[in-house]
Amino acid sequence: MNSYSIVAEGLGKRFGDTTALDGFDLRVAGGSVCALLGPNGAGKTTAVRVLTTLARPHSGRALVAGFDVARRPAEVRRRIGLAGQEAAVDEILTGRENLEMWGRLHHLGAAAARRRAGELLERFGLAEAADRRVRHYSGGMRRRLDLAAAFIQAPRVLFLDEPTTGLDPRSRTEVWRTVRALADAGSTVLMTTQYLFEADQLARQIAVIDGGRVIADDTPERLKSLIGGDHLDLVVRDPARLGDAAAVLAGVAQAEPVADADARRLTAPVRDRVAALTTVVRELERRGIEVEDVSLRRPTLDEVFLSLTAEAAA
Ligand SMILES: Nc1ncnc2c1ncn2[C@@H]1O[C@H](COP(=O)(O)OP(=O)(O)OP(=O)(O)O)[C@@H](O)[C@H]1O
Ligand SMILES: [Mg+2]
Structure with a gap:
């Protein structure tokens, strides 16, 4: 079990009458990229929220970086990064201040946080807007800043919920490049997407989710041969x-x-x-x-x- 960075077994999650997760099973090997592919309402965000300790499952269990998400949430949080579907950046601060703050929260020294923030602003095409308040950013710029924050440090396990939705092609390519670099450096990445093409670009494992459960889990090659190219x-x-x-x-x-x-x-x-x-x-x-x-x-x-x-x- 130790060779897996993410293990979910029979996760169930209900919201009132809605069953968001219905026996969700997944195993992701350490240092690999897994794409969780599914349509609106399939349960992707709910799965990410359970795995990142933001929501409690009603049934089943999950281990992330070797720790049980329900019993050892603090241990899990210490080892993960998350860019959620909704940007979580601070509107009052500038882009640069947001990233520097994130860096400090992740125990980087002031100089290292400043250097890393500068690098990421450059990489995500935000250098010019770096010193403007986020309140004045466009939707795509906020999204890029939020992703940059998730990349501020290489976490053991990184969760990205639809990281490229609403991004222009250049920014999308940059996200892909960064995800690849992180995985090459040993991080495990679970990303959700609605695009088969994107899953195919990045992931060695594609889990297809529908109705709160994984209906296919395979390599891109095998999935594509299954669906006929x-x-x-x-x-x-x-x-x-x-x-x-x-x-x-x-x-x-x-x-x-x-x-x-x-x-x-x-x-x-x-x-x-x-x-x-x-x-x-x-x-x-x-x-x-x-x-x-x-x-x-x-x-x-x-x-x-x-x-x-x-x-x-x-
Ligand atoms: N906080 C909530 N309260 C009530 N219902 C919820 C809540 N969160 C999710 N749901 C429901 O659970 C189901 C799964 O939602 P979820 O957000 O996980 O889907 P998703 O795959 O992320 O969809 P999308 O592609 O639209 O982001 C949906 O039917 C949704 O309406
Ligand atoms: Mg979602």
């Missing part, structure tokens, strides 16, 4: 040819193509993306089926859930 979408010009086009697509697809007649669109998962695209385009042309659009894309979260829940039901 890329999807090929095409839009035909003539609605009368939708059926013909579906037959062409079915020839290269891993599953029955799904048709949206109103949009004249077909979609299906394919394994070998380039070969599939080439074959489909050639075959459509041979049969004289005109298309307005052909594209390859990653499966959406909806498609992941559909296939995972279909899998679970089967």
Whole structure:
């Protein structure tokens, strides 16, 4: 059990009639990044709150950094960092003052706190706004400052609740880089996200949560093979040819193509993306089926859930 930094067993949490966690199980190995992937209301924030001692579970138990969250919360808190879904920065202070204060709270000396604050402000694109009060920051700037605060020291276990929601692409990349650097230096990171792509970028372990329980827990590779890789979408010009086009697509697809007649669109998962695209385009042309659009894309979260829940039901 010691090789795991996070262990949750059968966690249950209710709010009145709502069951937020319903037998939540998870194990995250020390020094690794785990993405907790799920739609709105799946229970991601509740799981993070229980694991960071901010909420008490009604059932089950959890160990973080080797300590029971219910019985030894102070020991847990000493070893973790958290950037919650809502920014927790002080409005009255400037960005720099916020970070320096966090550094001091985390037992950095004044000089070290100032140096670290300067570094992080630079890294998260806040250098220019550093000496303005947070009250005047935009939503994305607050979010970045909050993340910078979570990164002020390398905690043993770091929890990030939707760290990149609402961030511009540059800031998102910076968050990813920082998460990777922390994991390389030995921290364990549990981050929640609604984006499969993001989970895939960062995590060796993806736990999919729905209805308060983990419905899939695997490497990105295995999850993707489970859901059938890329999807090929095409839009035909003539609605009368939708059926013909579906037959062409079915020839290269891993599953029955799904048709949206109103949009004249077909979609299906394919394994070998380039070969599939080439074959489909050639075959459509041979049969004289005109298309307005052909594209390859990653499966959406909806498609992941559909296939995972279909899998679970089967
Ligand atoms: N303090 C609370 N009081 C009442 N219900 C709550 C509370 N916190 C969470 N819930 C409910 O528990 C369920 C799980 O919520 P949670 O915030 O954990 O989901 P989430 O996966 O983080 O969603 P999101 O993607 O929207 O952040 C939801 O149905 C939510 O309405
Ligand atoms: Mg949430």
